[in-house]
Each structure stands twice: as C-alpha cells, then as structure tokens.
Amino acid sequence: MSSRRTSSHAPAAPTIAVVGGGIMGALTALTAAHLGINVAWIGPAEQGRTDGADARNYALSPLTVDLLKQIGVWPAVAPLSCTVSRMEVFSGKARIDLSATDAGAEFLSVMVLHRDLLSALEQAVQFRPQIQRITARPDQISVTKDQVTLTAGGQTCTAQLVVGADGARSWVRSQTGILWGQRDYAQQGVVATFQTEYPHGGVATQWFDQGEILALLPLADSHQLSMVWSTSRPEPTSAAVMDEFVAGIQERSQGRFGKLTLVGDAVSAPLRMMITEQQSALRTVLVGDAAHTVHPLAGYGLNLGVQDLLSLEALWKEHRHDPGSTIAIHAYEKSRRFRVKRVQWGLDVLQRLVTQSHPALSRLREFGMRLVADIGPLRQFLIKQAISPQ
Ligand SMILES: Cc1cc2nc3c(=O)[nH]c(=O)nc-3n(C[C@H](O)[C@H](O)[C@H](O)COP(=O)(O)OP(=O)(O)OC[C@H]3O[C@@H](n4cnc5c(N)ncnc54)[C@H](O)[C@@H]3O)c2cc1C
Secondary structure (H helix, E strand, C coil), X not given: CCCCCCCCCXXXXXXXXXXXXCHHHHHXXXXXXXXXXXXXXXXXXXCCCCCCHXXXXXXXXXXXXXXXXXCCCHHHHHHHCEEECEEEEEECCEEEEEEHHHHCCCCCEEEEEHHHHHHHHHHHHXXXXXXXXXXXXXXXXXXXXXXXXXXXXXXXEEECEEEECCCCCCHHHHHHCCCEXXXXXXXXXXXXXXXXXXXXXXXXXXXXXXXXXXXXXXXXXXXXXXXXXXXXXXXXXXXXXXXXXXXXHHHHCCCCCCCEEEEEEXXXXXXXXXXXXXXXXXXXXXXXXXXXXXXXXXXXXXXXXXXXXXXXXXXXXXXXXXXXXXXXXXXXXXXXXXXXXXHHHHHHHHHHHHHCCCHHHHHHHHHHHHHHHHCHHHHHHHHHHHHXXX
C-alpha cells in the first residue's frame, strides 16, 4: 500500500496551475513535475463522474506509451494493458489486415482501461512533491499580463500559466472567451465490454457497415473485448437493441470470438467534433478535450491531447523561467493550430467516407480497401500515419 507523501513545509508556490481532474490533467501535472516545475493540480476527483468516461478504454499510440515511460508510470500500466499488433478491418466483402511489422513498428497500440490508467497516474502524483493536489472545482480566475490567480476549495494560488485540461465543456475555455463550435455526428458512441468464448489473441477488429462503425478492441484479460459502436439507432443501450446487436456482431464476426456476453452496462455518449478558434489566450493554454474533440473511429482523442502536451513540454524546457510568457504561448498556438485541424478534418472526412451507405459509395469504399490490401507501400504509409502522425 502506498501512502500520501507529507511534508512539514508549506507547498512551494506553483509555476503552473492545471485545471481538470481527468487523464489529461494528471498527465500534464506529472509532465511538468518531471521537469522539476511546481504545479497546482486543481479539479474534482474523478470517482462518481457520470458522463460515461469511466467505461472507456483507450488505444494508446506509441507516442503516448513513450510519454508514460518518460514520466515513470509505464511499469504500473503495462501489466494491466494489452498490446495490439494486428488489426482487421471489414467493409462488405472487403477486408484489410494491418500489422505493426508491415511498417517496421513494434505494435499498433496498447489498450488500457480508463480507470486503470487514471489510478496509475493518481498513484504517481502522490510521490511527486512538486504537485499540490486541490480536489475542488475552481470558482474564480483572474489573469493579468504577469500572472494567473485561481481560487478553488477555499484556497488561492498564483501561477505563471494556467493549463485548461477540463474536458469538452471547459470552464477555463469559457473564462477566456475563446470561441468554439461543433459538428454533431447525429450518432451515439456506445461503449461496452464483452466476455468472449475464445481468446482474442490481441487482435483489434473494426467493421464499417450500414452507416455504422463497430470496433472490438482486445483488453488485458485474454477473453475480454472493449466495444466502441457508432450508431444512429435511438436508445442504442436498451436491452432489446443490445440483444439484437450482440447477435448481429456474432454473425458479422463469423463467430471468431465465439459467444459474446455483455459485462456490466453499455454506456452511450453523443459523438461530436468540437473545434476551438484558438488553443491559447493570455497566460492560458488548452489541452485535450478542452481544446478539441474528434470522432472516436480511430481511437485518437486522448492521443491528440498527448501531442498537445508534448508540444508544451518542449516549450517548458525552453521557457523554464516563464512558461506563460507571450512568446511561449504564441509558440504553442503555432505548433498546434494546423496539426490539430488537420487531424480533426482528416478524421471527419474518414467518418463521412466509411459511414456512407449509398450502394455506389459502398462499392467505392470496398474498391479502396482492396487497393490498400494489395499495395504494400500504401498499407505501410497508412499504418505509419496511424501510429506516428507527422
Ligand atoms: C465513445 C468514445 C470512445 C473513445 N475512445 C478513445 C480511444 O480509444 N483512444 C483515445 O485516445 N481516445 C478515445 N476517446 C477520446 C477520449 O475519451 C478523450 O479524448 C479523453 O478522455 C479526453 O481527456 P481529457 O482529460 O482531456 O477530458 P475529460 O476526460 O473530459 O476530463 C476532464 C476532467 O476535467 C474535470 N472538470 C470538468 N469541469 C471542471 C472544472 N470546472 N474545474 C475542474 N475540473 C473540471 C472533469 O471532472 C474531468 O475529470 C473516446 C471518446 C469517446 C466519446
């Protein structure tokens, strides 16, 4: 059992205040602490969160795994994760097999449960004296050209920079007045876990069919799959729809996982792409879902947030004396503006392509998939883009 590190001294004044108690908030606090920067990590504890995030599982990209290694959290996450080295994609009669070895990579992604990842991050925070944890929502913020002052849980802290890691409905974003908009996919993302009759063998599978996207992703338990199903059906989590749906998956997957049994409840959330006009303001930066959301078809949301953080980390090394300076903020904006939009619109185009159910477009999609299956270099290019985007 671990215990919270205590000190008889008052915590040092933070250089950075991180708002948001989720994965991005924890990762940001740990990354700053790893550089020796003092941080106030502010946000309610995640337990009891009601938006379904707790049911999610993440497909971590190699870049995200590298960050976990760097901040010393990987040893706690690795035994609870499943390495995905192969993926099978189906649409109608077409099929593509994507393998990490095709692109000279060690793996495509690593699957981990939201709660396991968060708990490993929270444990690590307890052993970083640079992090002061304030488990409350901030109620006030004031930003001047020299500093940011926040009050939360009756405490006031002053920092050089505030990082908004407080999710798609970001309070920090609303305080800055940064404009944002969203595209509603008019679909629900249904997340559930299935027990399988046969072992999954670490293979991820995805189907594009009838305007829906279904992903079955392997978990650390060799007989459990995590499902992300994008569907327009009303009440997709009702017992009748789920029963019909499970029978449908077994048929579509030609029984390759054997009998599937739902574990726990299925949880659904509306799918939206949220775009911000900027990812920064005076002494403020946004990371993760506070700055952007994407369709989950490529399992990319959290990984895109980690790329924000890698940009910040590089800038914090360079602008250590004042990470909230105008020069550092502009450099962050410049580094993220086009890259994030490219990923968001790229995934949006992909979503439109794979959910078109018009027969002519379905045939075109199948034709495209056969081309990818037959042309090795094209397949390699796609895998490299998926696991390590430039
Ligand atoms: C169905 C679905 C499946 C997905 N699958 C994947 C996947 O396989 N791989 C992947 O990379 N991504 C995936 N994503 C995306 C991923 O879930 C998000 O990108 C990621 O969780 C964002 O993390 P975050 O910490 O930025 O935001 P959040 O997880 O939303 O966390 C925000 C935190 O801020 C806190 N907060 C809110 N308001 C305040 C406030 N006022 N003050 C302080 N704290 C506050 C919240 O309580 C929460 O703890 C999926 C998304 C969906 C919808």
